Amino acid sequence: MDLFNQEPKERVFKKMQLLDGEVWYMDNFMPLDKAKSYFKILKNSIEWRQEEIKMYGKTYPIPRKTAWYGYEGFNYKYSGILCNPKPWTKELLGIKRVIESFLPESDFNSVLLNLYRNGNDKVSWHADDEKGLGINPLIASVSLGATRRFDLKHKTEPNEKLQLELVPGSLVIMKGALQHNWLHQIPIQKKINDPRINLTFRTIVS
Numbered sequence: 001m002d003l004f005n006q007e008p009k010e011r012v013f014k015k016m017q018l019l020d021g022e023v024w025y026m027d028n029f030m031p032l033d034k035a036k037s038y039f040k041i042l043k044n045s046i047e048w049r050q051e052e053i054k055m056y057g058k059t060y061p062i063p064r065k066t067a068w069y070g071y072e073g074f075n076y077k078y079s080g081i082l083c084n085p086k087p088w089t090k091e092l093l094g095i096k097r098v099i100e101s102f103l104p105e106s107d108f109n110s111v112l113l114n115l116y117r118n119g120n121d122k123v124s125w126h127a128d129d130e131k132g133l134g135i136n137p138l139i140a141s142v143s144l145g146a147t148r149r150f151d152l153k154h155k156t157e158p159n160e161k162l163q164l165e166l167v168p169g170s171l172v173i174m175k176g177a178l179q180h181n182w183l184h185q186i187p188i189q190k191k192i193n194d195p196r197i198n199l200t201f202r203t204i205v206s
């Protein structure tokens with residue numbers, strides 16, 4: 001049974017040609033009406049947190065809200081922030097299962113959610129290369145709400161770059177050696193007033 005009433009064969013992945021890593025993009029993972037209703041449900045039902053990071057002895061709020069959901073025991077630490085998972089909600093589990101149904105190598109045990117309140121919220125250049133994600137992690141990233149730009153750049157080859165417009169209902173798969181060789185960001189886009197939710201399904205291995 002397909003949660004989104006869409007035959008999996010109608011969903012087409014585009015493979016981005018990258019040196020030293022893999023990115024796949026699907027613009028129609030969810031139909032727009034489903035993306036809209038999931039956005040509304042998640043915005044209102046997720047326990048969003050305002051995390052803080054310490055830099056040079058000072059504490060700053062991170063420029064977005066976040067949440068960590070998953071199976072018990074799969075904790076995640078990034079930028080000094082330790083996340084204990086809240087139990088899966090019906091919606092998060094439903095989305096996870098649909099992704100897994102056409103991505104047989106995936107077996108996600110957790111999801112990091114980001115809420116960008118408007119175009120002033122962002123995530124700076126980074127790689128998802130924390131030890132807990134293991135070598136060559138497979139990460140599935142779903143976008144809901146406002147379209148935002150997703151930038152990728154190679155760590156050592158300055159001409160190797162990619163920009164994607166992440167439309168609502170889209171899915172990005174990052175895999176292979178991408179997290180070792182590339183960085184990614186959601187930049188500030190001051191003209192965007194609407195919020196966006198991003199879900200990155202992950203597999204914590206230790």
Ligand SMILES: O=C(O)CCC(=O)C(=O)O
Pocket residue numbers: 112114123128141150166184185186198200
């Ligand atoms: O919002 C996005 O699309 C990317 C989020 C991200 O890079 C992360 O959570 O590590």
